Amino acid sequence: MPDALDDRDRLLGGFVERPPLKRYAAAYAEHFAIHRNSGVVEIRMHSKGGPAVFSRGLLNAWGRVLAEAGADPDNEVLIITGTGPQWMAGIDPRSFAEPLSQWPGDLLYEQYSDGARLLESLVLGIDVPTIGVLNGPGPRQELALICDITLGADDVVIADGNFAAGSVPGDGMYLALEELLGTKRAARLAYTGEGIDAATALRWGVVNEVLPSDQLTHRAHRLAETIMATPPHLPPAHPRGRQPPMATPDHRGTAQRICTATPREQWHVEPVRWTRVGQALALPRTPRHKQRTKPYEEPRHRR
Template identity: 30%
Template sequence: MASILLRRPRAANRVNLRMAEELALACAAINQDDAIRCVMLSGSGDVFSAGWETPPVTPAAGLSRYQAAIAIASLHAPVVAAINGDAIGQGLELALAADLRIAASTAHFAMPQVGHGLLPWDGGTQRLARIVGRAYALELLLTGETVDAATALRMGLVNRLAPPQELRQAVDAVVGQVIAAAPIAIRYAKEAVRDGAELALAQGLRLEADLTILLQGTKDRAEGIRSFMERRPAVFRGE
């Protein structure tokens, strides 16, 4: 497992250009290591991330340099966000780029950008609607309202909640389940859902079938069959 920690506790883990660049480098390095089966994203201190420090305001600022969520979304391995505290603005956009979100029961969530004359610009308008649906996405985006963890769970914004003192234990349990599974199958499952959601149903089904066929030739698939027949836990090697 690889761990990415947003570490600016004195600044409520707000994203700045340096952090965005370091996130991009870290994610690129993780993608080069096939031994990494899962990535955990978390914030230091009591806040996940309070958003962007100073938003770029001109085209000359090079908006893409500040978009940190795209690096998280580009990771091949599943990403589990351990949302240890409030996720606001771009901080929430980072969490949305993860595949699974497990939050402390005391966390709060908001997309307040329109109140500052801005839009979410790190994938927030697109990922939010895909995760919670258009109605909830527009409610959060147009009102800038802050919601608590229980509401976020009801919306589907997060997958699970845990008491703050038990959050790491809850995240470790999920990460352990991911790591124990066949890594190639895990990556293909992520690809099928992520890419298939952007396709027509017939094309998505074709993608699913193609990935299933590719899995049949892997050593992990053979190990899965053997372990089932021998009634023992499988030992997957990502081959």
């Protein structure tokens, strides 16, 4: 496919250059180690070569690197993983030292946009099979869980800590859990802050396989090789004819809901201006069953 695209570009001209791996691998090297072998590209997040620490910069970079990787026709299977024994080694205190209520509106909007773009880039912007490798415990696991195939380390714990930390559960992690576990189980994990161990995650279908952490990367690449060895069977509009399940028409509604749902929609609170959203996110929310609602009134029509 890339050869055909190159021939077309030379013949017709006027096409914008597609992002070469060498360029975006260098641009995002602070956050990711990116390499490709025979069409299988691995994006491994890190912080200074060790386990990644979640920060506002990393969140911003994730959405952008996925957009570039998705636009590269040489990427035919995508593997996402972390570094060392942890998926993420905690949260950067500098990124969130200032209370959200004091953030300028532009920064709050960018934070929300980065979070929305993250899942949007993965679900709707990656038209090849994806393999998420949860190589250990850590926050922000939704990226690996939303992949077509998810592998988990035997010490991983799946949890949504937003509500326990005083934040609104309704972003990517909650939506991923709701899709995979159903509303009841996802709500219980969100409200209590409890986690499920690797064995339970496997039994409940959150992950496909559980292995010792030192075997995960090898297993992910073997799965990728199996996918690559399968002859293309879909229309040629998709790289090698392999379209990920989440991108098929039957799952478009789910994908759109995951990408467009917001904390406001999850909690059924009144919309707020972005200049006040910091206060809105910092305040505790009243669950729906405890909210007062007005009785239904027939709409009045002018005669």
